[in-house]
Amino acid sequence: MVGALTEAREKILQDRGEEIELPPVEVEVPREKSHGDYASNLAMVMAGKLGENPRQLAEALTDRLNLDLVEKVEVAGPGFINLTLNKSWLTAAVDKILAAGEDYGRTDYGQGEKVQLEFVSTNPTGPLHVGHSRGAVVGDVVANIMDRAGYDVKREYYINDAGNQIDLLGKSTYWRYLELFGQEIEMPENSYKGDYIIEVARELRAKYGEELLHKDEGEAMELAREFALNEMLELIQAELENFGIVFDNWFSERTLHDEGKITAAVEELKGKDYIYEKEDALWFKSTAFGDDKDRVVIKSDGNPTYLAADIAYHKNKLERGFDHLINVWGADHHGYIQRMKAVIEALGYDQDTLEIIIVQIVTLLREGEKVPMSKRSGEFVTMSDLLEEIGKDAARYFYSMRSTDSHFDFDLELAKKQSTENPVYYIQYAHARIMSIKEKAGEIQADIAEGDASLLKTEEEIDLLKLLARYPEELKMAARRRACHLIASYAHELAGAFHVFYNKRRVITDDEELSLARLKLVEASKVVLRNVLEVLGVSAPDQM
């Protein structure tokens, strides 16, 4: 449709010998049904540039429009071109959907661009905090969307397994281990005091028995550290899997240190004259690329900063051949965007190669009250707590349904409610109804392929059809904007259209031909509903 409109536009410009820059042609779904199924303001945009009458231009455009999937083209209002879809094209869509099955919706929009999505990447020093869950879900769903839209997406978790925090994890575990043997230990102020450390210490004892008591402290702490790190990674991995999130790669920061990659990366930038020395430290000249101030990469004590490791890490990502990098960060890290983009440019790539999705903070509400998520030891709410309380489906849907730009008030009561107030159940219920109809249909389902979709004529049927036909476009749009909430809304809208159809039109009747046609529509609805729920990572139950 966009293609045909663009072609018509080109013809007009050729006819008049005009050469002007115009934005890509856009179509939208009008609010008002009488305005057709799709509408474009193309003529008005052109008129502005050419200084002509928009309605006349619209007429000229429609005259040159060559499009078989619409049955009606109208010029309306100040110069809108309203398009009404051809019924036979629409009903043919049902067959396309059934033929494509779980691949329906897939396009080559992304042209196989190699994209790496890095998300979560929290310190492996404890269970995942609930504050990480929005970013986790958003990262996963955006990856799903882009995958369906034809990008070659890899999910990656960056493990901060080097530095003080990990040492502290090892020490904390070691101290708890000593406690298990009756030693009185005062846990230092900054140590990890959560109960999970005691659990890890018990595991440590199960593995080593008394052995660590007899080793010198440094060696024992190191063994404790490695053990605890492994335990934490397994824990985090399991927690994420419970959320339906599986990474393609877990990248260890430590390998960068061990293989001298950090020094090498700093040397590279030094060679390009982007590094200078001041007050015994080495600084990266990030101001040269739009940052507010230069940043230290090697501290005066000789140790690299976190940024130095990030430089090496992103250099590594780029060297692995990704065309585009996306990092999902919490709002508290937005101040780091410009320096990382500076890094990318300093490494010789376009700043836009790196894209940061900032996910705004979430406030958990219980009975209208804020749930405190204090960092004070032992009091934090973990991602597992959330999962246990409201379940994977509700958690994933709720985190997907809002624009990442918006702060989000997460109403725990609402997410738990198994009722009409809860959008998750509304959508899942549509699927359960479909399965119920299919069961009721029994044997005649075998003949579904013979169903004649052109018998679908009522408003409810056509509305549902249009929505089903729109799915690939919705995915493309969501992929372009990296916007999971668009898919969540679409799922809700689709479920709604199905419920309306269900209430108004009986599927299984004495009229066998009509029953088959409607069963076909039901089947297509099932396919799309499943596909869209799959993208969101929400289950599609057979009954509720």
Next chain:
RNA sequence: GCGCCUGUAGCUCAGCCCGGAUAGAGCAACGGACUUCUAAUCCGUAGGCCGCAGGUUCGAAUCCUGCCGGGCGCACCA
């Protein structure tokens, strides 16, 4: 002080990127629909100085400027 996000119906939010037709949805409120393939549904009613003030435009929730409110950041920390 500076930077980023945000302010739209009683509540939670779409729409803003890319200006257009009467500003939408869900929930809550009110009224109605079960002898039916699941009423976890559907139908209807009501509800709006789009934070405020200017500007650009034939046209502004949308773009620009200023102001006000909320959130998050402004390390030789990770």
